[in-house]
Amino acid sequence: MDAVIVCIGDELLSGDIADLNSTWLAKNLTELGTLVKRIEVIPDDIAVIVQALKDIEADKVIVTGGLGPTHDDVTRVAVASAFNRRLIRDPEAVKVVEASAARHNRKPLPQSYNMADIPDNVVVIPNPVGAAPGFIVDGRVYAFPGVPSEMKAMFELVKDHFHGPKLMVDWIITEKPESAIVADLNEAVKRFPRVIFGSYPSDVVRIKMKSYDGGELQAAKEWLSKRVL
Structure with missing residues (x-):
């Protein structure tokens, strides 16, 4: 089994934030028996993300970043476009957003529900420590938030998907x-x-x-x- 890691964020390309996710993912995937073929860092640009996802040839694709509620969090839209999916407010994703707010004894802000608008017909990955849901497209493309603590906690929930013969x-x-x-x-x-x-x-x-x-x-x-x- 092989994989490509795609880290999304203008802040990574400008050097404002260090890319910690790809190193951690590469190490853990390798230990699980998944060969990392390539790591890409790309901007918060829908067209660039769509093209990158269409071009990748790998058993698994792990995408991090761009799942928050702000204007530059465009990964959900890009993934939906790349795989010809509608963007819907997913009930399971809504639960993730609301569970995060409940952990802090409050209700979600209206704009927080933007994070529950994800491509249709995907499997939602819960977020034990944050508010942004992750999701899996066709058992192949895994989308995680860019916050390292959230990505790591969520990866633990799906790491059994990446077991293979170990190098x-x-x-x-x-x-x-x-x-x-x-x-x-x-x-x-x-x-x-x-x-x-x-x-x-x-x-x-x-x-x-x-x-x-x-x-x-x-x-x-x-x-x-x-x-x-």
Whole structure:
């Protein structure tokens, strides 16, 4: 199973807010056995969001951001447009909005109900810590709020949807400069096609190896270690 993460928000592109969601999601998806193919950060622009969703080829798509009640929260509209859905006031989404207000001993403001206007024929994801409902389109596209605490709590409710064969990971750490291991690393890539290699230089060079085949991974580590250590 593979996935693409799409983080939406002008504030991310301007650097006003750091993108914490994609790093957390990538780590957790990987641990669950879902391979993250790509991470995209795009603006609060309906046309851009629609095109991005139409272009993505992946088993799962996780979208964060743009589900609030303000004018720039356009993700709901964009997702509806991308999948030719009507935008409706969903009864289950209304419950999420009202439950959030009840946790604070108040009634929702009229504008808060804007968050319950979501594409039709979706599965609502409850929000245990916030007011914005999430939703799932066709069992493939998962929309979450951009607030990290809300996204994390909501992801816990659906994480079983992302279980798959897990990549096994191993490392080699060498004090040789990266330029000195290029030839051996390139040869390893050819010899062990079922292993994905990555080289991460700093004060030392950390070589990451990952594979679904444990035997191939061990063989690759043994072969490369003899040459770069």
